[in-house]
Amino acid sequence: MSTDPVAEFFDPRTLADPYGYYESRRTEGPVLDVSTPDKATYLVIGAEAIREILAQPGIFSSRPVGAQGVNLYPRAEALLKEKGFGRTPQLIVMDPPRHTAFRGVLGKVLRDKRFHQMRPQIRAVASSLIDDFALAGRCEFTRDYAWKLSVLVIADLLGVQRGRIDEFKRWSDAWVKPLLQPLTEQEMFDCVTQIAELQHFLVGELAARRESPRDDLLTDIAHATFDLGSGEVPLRQHEQLGLCELLIVAGNDTTANALSLGMLRLVERPDIADRIRGGGRLIERFAEESLRYEGAVQNNFRTLTQDTEFHGVRMRQGALVLLSWSAANRDPDVYPDPQAFDIDRASVRTHLGFGGGIHTCAGAALARQELVESYDLLLNRLRNLRFDAGFTQPDLVRMGGLVSHGLARLPIRFDVASKSNCAIDPSVQNQ
Numbered sequence: 001m002s003t004d005p006v007a008e009f010f011d012p013r014t015l016a017d018p019y020g021y022y023e024s025r026r027t028e029g030p031v032l033d034v035s036t037p038d039k040a041t042y043l044v045i046g047a048e049a050i051r052e053i054l055a056q057p058g059i060f061s062s063r064p065v066g067a068q069g070v071n072l073y074p075r076a077e078a079l080l081k082e083k084g085f086g087r088t089p090q091l092i093v094m095d096p097p098r099h100t101a102f103r104g105v106l107g108k109v110l111r112d113k114r115f116h117q118m119r120p121q122i123r124a125v126a127s128s129l130i131d132d133f134a135l136a137g138r139c140e141f142t143r144d145y146a147w148k149l150s151v152l153v154i155a156d157l158l159g160v161q162r163g164r165i166d167e168f169k170r171w172s173d174a175w176v177k178p179l180l181q182p183l184t185e186q187e188m189f190d191c192v193t194q195i196a197e198l199q200h201f202l203v204g205e206l207a208a209r210r211e212s213p214r215d216d217l218l219t220d221i222a223h224a225t226f227d228l229g230s231g232e233v234p235l236r237q238h239e240q241l242g243l244c245e246l247l248i249v250a251g252n253d254t255t256a257n258a259l260s261l262g263m264l265r266l267v268e269r270p271d272i273a274d275r276i277r278g279g280g281r282l283i284e285r286f287a288e289e290s291l292r293y294e295g296a297v298q299n300n301f302r303t304l305t306q307d308t309e310f311h312g313v314r315m316r317q318g319a320l321v322l323l324s325w326s327a328a329n330r331d332p333d334v335y336p337d338p339q340a341f342d343i344d345r346a347s348v349r350t351h352l353g354f355g356g357g358i359h360t361c362a363g364a365a366l367a368r369q370e371l372v373e374s375y376d377l378l379l380n381r382l383r384n385l386r387f388d389a390g391f392t393q394p395d396l397v398r399m400g401g402l403v404s405h406g407l408a409r410l411p412i413r414f415d416v417a418s419k420s421n422c423a424i425d426p427s428v429q430n431q
C-alpha cells in the first residue's frame, strides 16, 4: 500500500477495511487533511469533533458541491426529464430552513405509530424469506435475505401491492445502483429508464391515494402539507416523489448491508449467537454493537460555507468535510477497547451509525426493528451458522466506497431448528 497517507486513505483496500488506517493516524488529532490535487478534503475521525460539526449545520452544510452526490451524466439527466419527472428534491442534501420544513413532513408521516405497526409485517416477511431457503440448509445471505427483506419492508410501508413487488425491487435497485459503483453512460441510461418507470408508478399510486385514501405511507405523503414560511401548503408532485424516492433509497442498501454485517458477526461468534438466542434485550444490544463495530454507512459529506479553524486545522470555504461515522465508532475516548466486539459495553447505544444532529437517520426506529426481528427469527430457526463449504474469511469482499459499506456475498450453511423449538412460538419463548 502507498506510503502517502492521502493516497492510502482513498485506496479501495483502505475503504474496504479502514480501521487500521484510523488507528495509525489517531495521534494526529480528530481532523485529518486528505486533500487531493483537485479538492481540499478533511476527514473527521473523532466522535466529539463530529458532534461539534453536527451542531453547526450553517457552517458545515449538507448541500453538495461539484461532482459530489450522484453524478448522472448530462444526457442521462436529460433522459430522466424526458421519460420521467427529472431529479427530485432530496432532504439529505438540504440545509435549514428548507431541511426543517421537509424533515417536519417526514416526521409527521413516519410517526412512531406507523413504524410500530410494521413489526408484525417485518416478522411475516422475514419468516417467509427464511422458509424459502431453510430446507436447503444454505443460502447466499445478502441476496436471499438481506436485500429482499429491506426492499419488501419499504414496499409494505409505502403500501405497494404485493403483485408489484418484483417490479418495485427492480426499480429501487436501479435507484441505488449509481450510488454504489461508477457506471458507464449506457448503464446509467438503463438505470434512468427504470427510475423513470418508478416515478410514473409512484405518481399513479399517489394520485390513486388522493382519490381514495388508504392506511399507508403513500396516502400520508399524498396528503402531506408543509410550511416554508408563508403558511401551510400541500407538497407539490416532485416533492412528494422526492420523499418517496428518498425512503426507498435510504432504507434499502443501508439496512441490507447492516443485516449482512450482523449475520457475519453471528457466523464469526457462535458463542454470542448462542448467548443472545431468544433473549430480547441481548438481541437489541447485539444489533447496536454490530452497528458500532462495522456500520453500513462509513462517511457522509459536508461542505464548508466559510473559512474555519477547527481543532487546529485551517479549512477553506468550499472544502469537503467527511464525517467518518466508522472512525468515530472506534474512538477510544468513547469506547474502551474499541476493536473488541462487546455487546456488554456500557455505551452500546451511543454510536454514530445512524449519524446525528438535524440529519440523523429518519428511519432508525424502523431499521432497528428490522435488525432485531431478523436476528431473533434467524437465530431461532437456524442453528450452527457457518460459512458455506469452500468459503473462508479471506473470501469476504467488502463493497461500497466512501459512503456505503457492505458485503458483496455471504454464503452460509446452517442446521434447521425444528419449528417447535422456535421462540416465535410464545409458548416456548424462554426454553
Ligand code: HEM
Pocket: 062, 091, 092, 093, 103, 246, 247, 250, 251, 252, 254, 255, 258, 295, 296, 297, 300, 301, 325, 352, 353, 354, 355, 356, 358, 359, 360, 361, 362, 363, 364, 366, 367
Ligand atoms: C441500518 C440501516 C440504516 C443506517 C445505517 C442508516 C444510516 C443513516 C445515516 C448515517 C444518515 C445520516 C446522513 C447524514 O448525516 O448526512 C441517515 C439519514 C437518513 N436515513 Fe438512514 N440509515 C438506515 C436505515 C434507514 C431506513 C430504513 C430509512 C427509511 C425508512 C432511512 C431513512 C433516512 C433518511 C430519510 C435520512 C435523511 C435524514 C435527513 O437528511 O434529515 N434510513 N441514515
